[in-house]
Amino acid sequence: PGPASEPARVAPAVDPPAWLVLVAPVVAAAIVHGNALGGFFASDDLDFLARARGLDPTPWGWSRPLPGRFRWELFTAWFGVQPFPHLLLAWLLHVASALLVARITIVAGLGRWTALTAGVLVAGSSIAYTSTHWASGLGEVMAAAFALAALALHLECRRHRRPILAWLAGACAVCAVFSKESVLLLPLAVFAFDRLVPVRGEGRGALREIAW
Numbered sequence: 001p002g003p004a005s006e007p008a009r010v011a012p013a014v015d016p017p018a019w020l021v022l023v024a025p026v027v028a029a030a031i032v033h034g035n036a037l038g039g040f041f042a043s044d045d046l047d048f049l050a051r052a053r054g055l056d057p058t059p060w061g062w063s064r065p066l067p068g069r070f071r072w073e074l075f076t077a078w079f080g081v082q083p084f085p086h087l088l089l090a091w092l093l094h095v096a097s098a099l100l101v102a103r104i105t106i107v108a109g110l111g112r113w114t115a116l117t118a119g120v121l122v123a124g125s126s127i128a129y130t131s132t133h134w135a136s137g138l139g140e141v142m143a144a145a146f147a148l149a150a151l152a153l154h155l156e157c158r159r160h161r162r163p164i165l166a167w168l169a170g171a172c173a174v175c176a177v178f179s180k181e182s183v184l185l186l187p188l189a190v191f192a193f194d195r196l197v198p199v200r201g202e203g204r205g206a207l208r209e210i211a212w
Helices: 018-038 043-052 066-079 084-107 112-123 126-133 135-159 163-179 181-196 207-211
Strands: none
Touching: 018 084, 018 112, 018 126, 043 066, 043 135, 066 084, 066 135, 066 163, 084 112, 084 126, 084 135, 126 135, 135 163, 135 181, 135 207, 163 181, 163 207, 181 207
């Protein structure tokens, strides 16, 4: 028999730089949704604006107080009837969601290439069109950002014991529910992610605080 052939050497994969994982989603969000910053109020926005100005006696609902009554009355008192602050906040929250998805991907051990792809896909998704172009649709991007922040903080608390971050994750979960009531199942989603994509370390996570 001839000499055994040497196994083929596989070149190590080159990860993208960390700054590219951060910059690429921001660029994608600017290209796809950046034109929203130059828009005006939509028809639904005018109703909420009239309530905030005291021109419409319709009472505010009990659900979604953060993007609803609190945001409209505060922004109207600060900026008047300018749409730009509302749209800018919506765009920034959408960018934050994309960056949080990238961070969660890295902490879950899926690598920078996966994080880069996931962040860009979220940032450039057409699903966020209404939420970034309508001031009244800000509840969706606000709920998404707070929910993702709760998950990201939970994973960080899995890696390291951080009681303050655990309670901050719980606060983010509360803010997510106050942004949109459909986030009530967030603890179950975090629990499922924790079991399907295990991240282990010295910490216990923040499931208890998120559930509370």
